Amino acid sequence: MTDSKINLLVIDDDEINIFIIKKIVEKTGYQVNMISKSNGQLAVDYLKQISENNELFPHLMLIDINMPVLNGWEFLEAYDQLNVTKHAEMYMLSSSVYENDIEKAKTFKTIKGFISKPLSIERLSELLRLINV
Template sequence: MDSKIDLLVIDDDDINIFIIKKIVEKTGYNINMVAKTNGQLAIEYLSSLSENGERFPQLVLIDINMPVLNGWEFLEAYDTLGVQDRVDMYMLSSSVYENDIEKAKTYATVKGFISKPLSINKLIELFDSLSQ
């Protein structure tokens, strides 16, 4: 297993980002966490990694409701990047709408839907699944 896991969190809520960062620290994993506050910033970040031949995050947590580019729009833009790296993406949302959960299933890049708040056990489960 890779000694370090690269995690990208796309969420416009600074408090959520802070909480996720604290949970990440408690998992005991060696995590390089990058946070972007909207989908557009995340696309620019991933484009830059791609152009520079840098390693992509193995895990991406995506909020749905954000300004500029929301979670769904991020996924549409991501698909146009033509990235071949295996990236595990999860929608992370406070939305309880069944149609959001169903919509997440229509994206090949999305592995699942996680309701906020993110728990330490769920995060450890995600990290563990990366090493398989």
């Protein structure tokens, strides 16, 4: 892995959405190492496992809201308890059209924004462009 590769963690239980994001990543032209986890608990476990590895820690996280085991909101609460020292750009990525979900995302200091599904090539390229690796 080179220093210029961007680590992307997608937390989403929808396999079709994961497939679409993988295809979009390929079309951005960026070097991206994409990892996906199907619920918040698996993501927390993964982050605990790699927390000391700077090469693997995500630069960008896309987090779905509605998932089994640990949903997006519960993941964020668990993430805050991890006390990780590294910084990841975090965005909620959801098909939710509820204004209260958009407003709730704003209450988490770790969340940079709310993105409605489906993710576009343009939006992902914009997010990747902002990452400094």
